[in-house]
Amino acid sequence: MTQAMSFDTVIRGGTVVNADGRAHVDVGIQGGVVTAIGTGLAAGTREIDARGQLVLPGGVDSHCHIEQVSSFGILCADDFHSATVSAAFGGTTTVIPFCAQHRSDHIPEVLADYHRRAAEKAVIDYGFHLIVANPDEQTVVTDLPVAIDSGIRSFKIFMTYDRMRLHDEQILDVLATARRHGALTMVHAENHGIISWLAGRMVGQGNVAPRYHAVCHTRSSEAEAINRIITLAEVVDTPILIVHVSTVDGVAAIRAAQARGVKVHAETCPQYLFLTAKDIDRGLEGAMFCCSPPPRDEAAQQACWDGLKDGTLALYSSDHAPYRFDATGKLPKGEKTTFKEMANGVPGLELRLPLLFTFGVGAGRITLEEFVQLTATRHAEVYGLPRKGRIAVGADADIAIWDPGHRVTVDAKGLHDNTGYTPYTGRQLQGWPMLVMSRGDVLVDQAAAPGRISAVRGRGRFLARERSDALQPAGRQIPELAQLAAWNTPLSI
Ligand code: DUC
Ligand code: ZN
Numbered sequence: 479m480t481q482a483m484s485f486d487t488v489i490r491g492g493t494v495v496n497a498d499g500r501a502h503v504d505v506g507i508q509g510g511v512v513t514a515i516g517t518g519l520a521a522g523t524r525e526i527d528a529r530g531q532l533v534l535p536g537g538v539d540s541h542c543h544i545e546q547v548s549s550f551g552i553l554c555a556d557d558f559h560s561a562t563v564s565a566a567f568g569g570t571t572t573v574i575p576f577c578a579q580h581r582s583d584h585i586p587e588v589l590a591d592y593h594r595r596a597a598e599k600a601v602i603d604y605g606f607h608l609i610v611a612n613p614d615e616q617t618v619v620t621d622l623p624v625a626i627d628s629g630i631r632s633f634k635i636f637m638t639y640d641r642m643r644l645h646d647e648q649i650l651d652v653l654a655t656a657r658r659h660g661a662l663t664m665v666h667a668e669n670h671g672i673i674s675w676l677a678g679r680m681v682g683q684g685n686v687a688p689r690y691h692a693v694c695h696t697r698s699s700e701a702e703a704i705n706r707i708i709t710l711a712e713v714v715d716t717p718i719l720i721v722h723v724s725t726v727d728g729v730a731a732i733r734a735a736q737a738r739g740v741k742v743h744a745e746t747c748p749q750y751l752f753l754t755a756k757d758i759d760r761g762l763e764g765a766m767f768c769c770s771p772p773p774r775d776e777a778a779q780q781a782c783w784d785g786l787k788d789g790t791l792a793l794y795s796s797d798h799a800p801y802r803f804d805a806t807g808k809l810p811k812g813e814k815t816t817f818k819e820m821a822n823g824v825p826g827l828e829l830r831l832p833l834l835f836t837f838g839v840g841a842g843r844i845t846l847e848e849f850v851q852l853t854a855t856r857h858a859e860v861y862g863l864p865r866k867g868r869i870a871v872g873a874d875a876d877i878a879i880w881d882p883g884h885r886v887t888v889d890a891k892g893l894h895d896n897t898g899y900t901p902y903t904g905r906q907l908q909g910w911p912m913l914v915m916s917r918g919d920v921l922v923d924q925a926a927a928p929g930r931i932s933a934v935r936g937r938g939r940f941l942a943r944e945r946s947d948a949l950q951p952a953g954r955q956i957p958e959l960a961q962l963a964a965w966n967t968p969l970s971i
């Protein structure tokens with residue numbers, strides 16, 4: 479039957495890897511969609527020879543900050559063009575960045591603003607999460623439900639930062655809204671009091687270098703906040719997703735909650751697998767390694783690897799938060815900038831996959847199938863993107879062809895974001911995405927046109943996300959609410 483089909487493109491002779499297995503098959507693409515997978519496919523208008531190569535779903539990066547204004551008013555270094563170009567060079571074909579509400583912002587205007595900027599510039603497809611900093615009645619009753627209906631099915635909330643954090647009652651309001659309308663709440667889980675109390679003492683004592691950032695963001699502050707958000711989510715019985723998990727105790731708390739049936743999803747990021755707090759301890763230059771939570775130590779790295787391997791941490795995202803090492807980002811007061819004043823975050827969109835390929839697959843820690851799961855498939859499943867994250871008939875032809883033997887020594891000059899540095903300089907990587915396509919369009923072809931992107935600005939499309947199983951309540955009531963229900967006076971959430 480496939481003989482009669484016609485194809486714009488056939489990828490021939492490669493090893494196609496999905497989350498559930500691999501096969502030596504060809505991939506036929508028509509109109510931007512995968513229309514056949516098998517052997518002996520008819521010739522395509524374009525034939526791509528993938529012999530000796532791996533044919534993988536394009537990555538889905540569900541946590542990255544693009545053209546976002548921080549609560550200090552600092553704009554990140556990447557706009558929707560530079561960030562999505564950088565993503566494409568690294569084998570990622572879908573991003574889900576944030577629309578950020580600040581305390582005085584009206585959500586419809588926030589969304590319109592990010593939509594306009596992304597539509598003009600993105601070269602790959604994108605969805606949005608919404609950062610909620612002011613869950614007042616207008617937000618909770620009107621604006622969030624409208625946002626959810628428009629396909630923005632996830633919010634991020636913060637338990638720390640003076641200008642972003644929500645109190646427990648506000649968190650419960652957001653969780654209840656998420657439950658009622660079908661959304662997932664992502665949580666930055668760190669205890670605000672510990673961090674800000676220690677930071678006040680540090681600055682007061684003149685300890686202002688970047689390394690003190692890692693001192694203030696204690697391991698215990700993450701563990702406490704993770705336990706508290708899990709407790710709050712259990713009251714409402716709604717799933718949550720804990721972002722950028724970085725500690726031994728954090729992973730353990732999530733694992734324990736999952737074991738007793740709580741729907742708590744979680745992610746970790748390259749900086750928690752490949753960096754430690756020692757990287758920050760290099761004078762002012764340590765700012766280039768400063769993110770929140772901070773990188774920890776080898777034991778925490780191992781806990782994150784273990785969490786990825788056993789599924790406690792279902793997702794591996796970049797948390798790309800690009801700030802230049804100058805007055806526009808990390809150093810607003812030049813050399814006098816204290817760790818409290820420097821923008822938080824590290825770049826990672828482009829190297830997310832190559833780092834995991836080398837130190838995960840190459841080092842024998844994870845299989846190729848797990849690599850695909852962690853970088854693409856689970857993101858699409860959790861965040862409601864059925865056409866992304868897998869190579870299957872009917873899915874978008876978002877595909878990266880990897881040369882597993884290609885070696886690269888990391889150098890910021892070879893990367894495409896606007897940060898101007900990378901925390902991974904000098905790392906030796908093996909395995910690289912040589913050809914990357916989005917909906918059948920070849921954006922990157924390192925053999926034919928090394929270092930060139932072939933994409934019109936704005937070709938990327940907004941992805942309205944569907945309600946996924948990840949955000950369905952578990953159906954577990956805390957005993958007190960079960961008692962209310964038994965009395966026929968159930969809590970109305
Ligand atoms: N949290 C993030 O997710 N990214 C950057 C900074 C932060 O606090
Ligand atoms: Zn965060």
Ligand code: ZN
Nearest residue numbers: 541543797799
């Ligand atoms: Zn982030």
